[in-house]
Amino acid sequence: MTTQQERRSGRRASAARTDAGLPGWVYLPALIGGIFIVLPLVAMVARVNWGQFWILVTSESSVAALWLSLKTATASTLLCVMLGTPMALVLARSRFPGLRLARSLVLLPLVLPPVVGGIALIYTFGRQGLLGGTLEVLGIRIAFTTAAVVIAQTFVALPFLVLSLEGSLRTAGRRYEAVAATLGANPTTVLRRVTLPLVLPGLTSGAVLAFARALGEFGATLTFAGSLQGVTRTLPLEIYLQRETDADAAVALSLVLVVVAVLIVLVTRRRGSEGVV
Template sequence: MSRRPAGGAALPRWVLIPAAAAAVFILLPILALLTRIELAELPSLLSSEAALSALWLSLRTAVAATLLCTVLGVPLALVLSHATFRGSGILRTLILLPLVLPPVIGGIALLNTFGRQGLLGESLELLGVQIAFSTAAVVLAQTFVSLPFMVIAVESALRGVQKEVMEAAVVDGAGPTQLLRSIVLPLILPGLASGVVLAFARSLGEFGATIAFAGSLQGVTRTLPLEIYLQRETDPDAAVALSVLLILVAVVVIGLTRPRTAPDALR
């Protein structure tokens, strides 16, 4: 199942040319970035207190956002894949909106929802919940922009689950929850894994919604991308060094999740 069909379905050779162009298009700018780095200065740039606190904050919030995306996104994908109700198509489209929305506008939308004057602001204030300028706001911003990735990944995996398998399980007397737990979830695990990778990566890189919604304070709301943007103002070299740090973190995380699971998840 995870092997590519060999021989018969060989690729036409010309595909290699645009494929190579695509790879170069992505890798060349990153290479150009790496050439700007002064290796001797790297350790001191990366170990500054501001950098470390931004990195730690980014890791914590991105993990939290990914968990939220999983807890909320997988059930939504399940519902959408079963959807027979009217308007489910529209719902599916609307849920993808954060993908098209410029993140800054997403942040403004969140502000209008959870902010002090927002739709839910007063109710939240009554409950004693202050989201503004808190780490929770960062997690919310990241979840908002990342959730669609999780939903898409899991839903397309669900469509790959064969009806016969599920029907057979039902015939064998499996209830809905048991079916979900022992048949569906194991089958969509690769899709779920790539959803996790995508959501985490998107959360890690999140900038626009965070700055518009959460603010920017060291250790509280200033994640690595915000710190990078700020450093660029005075010290572009430090900004590049921090970007490399971000890339490294992303590569490590994606590397940890990807090899066993991802290849056929997003077909």
């Protein structure tokens, strides 16, 4: 307990020293930026029909979309952890020709418009796609199924986990791994007993961010998976459709996503703070 209090006191003192060095004019654009982010959220909350809120968010289509979003986002997050952890380890710990190009390609979905990602997935896994034709012959159809939703979400969310974990690996350094190797531990043991526990806060934060990105995915999902209720229509797609027919329902469902996003940010920040030494 004493150690935790000392760390918190040290962080507060450090923050105080940082604040003391800021020029006064910085606070004005910072305030404007904060208002720019918060004001639209306040406007949305003010627009919510609270009398019908529970009815709107518990309609059959809304509940189906919410559960589908939660299930597919969870599945895509698991895929991100399974694929992204080795990718981050290779990018952070390996040295090979083309490493910068490999890192750029891994992070490419961060800057690609989601619709472009969806089109790329169609031409990969669609019926006439690079792999889709072969899969169709084997009786496996991916495009416009729930599996397509998971793939689209994984495609756009994977870089978030890789980026977060790679940063944690670089910050942690290699000194503990070197000590463990010197003591005779094999690479797998070093990875399992030293590396992964050391960067667990970064892995957790990356997984949470990947889940949040998957939960809010829209463009790639709509392009690659379509919008079939109970099959591919996730909550963002349901909000988009409701906006055209029932604005109150769209606002209510949007508020649900905002609340989930706030909780995710709080969890991520808490994990990040716990990882600070």
